[in-house]
Amino acid sequence: MREPGKRRWPWVLLIVSLALNLLIVGGVAGMLARHYGIMRFAGLSDGPPHHPPPQLRMGRPGLLLRAANRLMRRLPPPRRRQLFQIIRPHRQAIREATRAVAAARLRLARALQARPHEERRISAALRELKQAELRARAAVMAFNEAFVLALNEQERVRLARLLERSGRRRFPARRSDFRRN
Numbered sequence: 809m810r811e812p813g814k815r816r817w818p819w820v821l822l823i824v825s826l827a828l829n830l831l832i833v834g835g836v837a838g839m840l841a842r843h844y845g846i847m848r849f850a851g852l853s854d855g856p857p858h859h860p861p862p863q864l865r866m867g868r869p870g871l872l873l874r875a876a877n878r879l880m881r882r883l884p885p886p887r888r889r890q891l892f893q894i895i896r897p898h899r900q901a902i903r904e905a906t907r908a909v910a911a912a913r914l915r916l917a918r919a920l921q922a923r924p925h926e927e928r929r930i931s932a933a934l935r936e937l938k939q940a941e942l943r944a945r946a947a948v949m950a951f952n953e954a955f956v957l958a959l960n961e962q963e964r965v966r967l968a969r970l971l972e973r974s975g976r977r978r979f980p981a982r983r984s985d986f987r988r989n
Contacts, residue, residue, distance in 0.1 A: 872952050875970040879963065894958045898951035905944035912940040 880888055916933040919926070959967060 871971065871974050873948065875967055875974055876952075876955050878970050879967050882966070883963070891955070891958055895951060895955050898947065898954050901947040902944070902951055905940070905947040908940045909937070909944050912937040 880891065883891070912933070916930070916937050919929045919933040922929065956964065956967070
C-alpha cells in the first residue's frame with residue numbers, strides 16, 4: 809500500500825497544469841478580444857473588425873502630444889531639461905484649460921439633470937463648453953508650436969517618424985514596424 813504523501817503529487821501536478829492551461833487560454837482570448845474587438849469576439853457583432861484608413865488614424869486627437877512625449881523620453885536628460893523649460897508654461901496653460909473644460913462639462917451635466925427641463929440653460933452650458941474646449945485646443949496648439957520650433961533638425965525628423973508610426977495599426981503587420989528610431 810502506498811503512503812498518503814505519494815498519492816497527493818499527481819493531484820498537485822494536475823492542478824498546476826490546469827492553472828497554466830487556463831492562463832495560456834486566457835492570454836490568447838485577451839489578445840483576440842483586443843485585436844478583433846470585444847463585441848465581435850463575444851459574437852455580438854456580425855461585421856468585420858473596423859480598421860480605419862491611415863488618413864483617419866493620423867487625425868486622432870492628441871497624436872502630436874503623444875509623439876512629443878515619446879520623443880522626450882528618448883532624448884538625453886540635459887536636452888530633455890532644456891526642452892522642458894521651454895514648454896513648462898504651456899503645460900500649465902493646458903492644465904488650466906483642461907480644468908475649465910471639466911468644469912463646463914459638469915455644469916452641462918447639471919443643466920441636463922435639472923427639473924424642469926430648461927432649454928436656455930442647456931444651450932448656455934453647451935456654448936460655455938464649446939468656448940472652454942476651443943481655449944483648451946488653442947493652448948494645445950501653442951504647446952505644439954513651441955515644442956516643434958524648439959527641436960533641432962534631427963529631433964524633428966525623429967518626431968516625424970513617430971507621428972507616421974502612430975497612425976499605424978496597434979499590432980504591426982511587418983517586421984520592419986518593430987524597429988526603433
